[in-house]
Amino acid sequence: MSRLTIALDIMGGDNGPHIIFPAALTALQQTPHLHFIFCGPLNVMSLWLNQQLPNIQARITLSDCPQIVTMDDAPTHALRYKKNSSMRRVLDLVDKNEADACVSGGNTGALICMAYYVLKTLPGIDRPALITLVPTINNGKVYFLDLGANINCDSEVLFQYAVMGSVLAEQISHIKQPRVALLNVGSEDIKGNDQVKQTSRLLTDSQNINYIGYVEGNDIFSQKADVIVTDGFAGNIALKSWEGLVNFAIQEFKKASQHNLWSKIVANIAMPLFRGIYLRMKPDQYNGASLIGLRGIVVKSHGNASSEAFLYAIREAIQQVEMQVPDKIKGKIEAVLMERHE
Missing domain, CATH: 3.40.718.10 (Isopropylmalate Dehydrogenase)
Known part of the structure; x- marks a missing residue:
């Protein structure tokens, strides 16, 4: 089975790394072909990763992001001034095809604004x-x-x-x-x-x-x-x-x-x-x-999610990658547009 890579916004949500790390570990244990790109402050991520077994460490890449999008950040402010944030990085990774999907529990308005700007919508959406x-x-x-x-x-x-x-x-x-x-x-x-x-x-x-x-x-x-x-x-x-x-x-x-x-x-x-x-x-x-209708797969976790709940968000991202959801939406929209012009 081919490698599946998901970028995680480690600093997103009310609980941040505290609930995301355990969820990611469980997901890796359940899905052998899964790899993660953790996006967040390097010191926070390295401390956790060093405690894991070598086979787990080999399936995780760290991407240092010095900025954090807070729950109080206005969407336009985050878009303009938080370009080095963990939220922005996960979207950039999907845009560059370095990740198949991304998951964030951060500021909903900021995530939507950034995703719309970085990934753009599918034709017809x-x-x-x-x-x-x-x-x-x-x-x-x-x-x-x-x-x-x-x-x-x-x-x-x-x-x-x-x-x-x-x-x-x-x-x-x-x-x-x-x-x-x-x-x-x-x-x-x-x-x-x-x-x-x-x-x-x-x-x-x-x-x-x-x-x-x-x-x-x-x-x-x-x-x-x-x-x-x-x-x-x-x-x-x-x-x-x-x-x-x-x-x-x-x-x-x-x-x-x-x-x-x-x-x-x-x-x-x-x-x-x-x-x-x-x-x-x-x-x-x-x-x-x-967040459907984009040129990439973005899953929004509840900001106050537990570790178990965040695991469900990761599973949703995995399913959408495996089902190639954006491509299927694109095909359906094209059929609908063609129908209207007949």
Whole structure:
């Protein structure tokens, strides 16, 4: 199997190297043909690498980056003044084909801004989108985009999101003719703003997309669709609401279980069932939002991700490389454009 190289932004996220190093080590143990390029301060990376076995050391290259993009950096400031940062370096490595993909848990706005500038979008794509998997009933999953890359999207951009989401569902989840839906305030044709209605018309007219119509917010987890499309404003709110609801349920269960002796007994009996539900809904295992639509593969990890969650982001990058996702999106977009000109 040919070598697969992923560049990691070691300083990205709230926890930085503390969670990234263990995740990278696990990924190397699980994937024999995987190599990493660590990007960050040399002294921090060398200290960890010197503690590893020689066979692990041989599969890691260090790239010294004296600058760090902080969570408070404005995207344009980071783009202009942080050219020697770990975030910028991972993108440059993908652009130069020295890495097959990159993963960062850093400042989302800065990453999107830098990635758009360095990698550019694929022909026929106006803007990249953040997409992730969300759990649904009956052990299903749905691809959900955009998660916040673009707050304001016109109908053409939303149409392109639908195409890209369809490709990802097809290639990564192996779903033939994935069902694509638009998030709306109602399922009836008369509902929604002009932007959503115009997007719906574009999708209805396309022979390359299996469009099924509108879904509402309470349908996100219903398994009615394989891909759900919305703008970054609504998408980010929906995603954060899901994460908050899971955490709320955990805290309420813990509080209720300590109410009295009887509640403690009931909680112990119900714990295996609750734990199974929690593991199914836990956002960690869905960490790794892909910034799709670019000429290279960029995966955004949650800034507060655990080591386990960051490992999922690395796995997402590996899958996209193996499935050659940018090439597949490019081919699908070309087919759609050709269809429109016929």
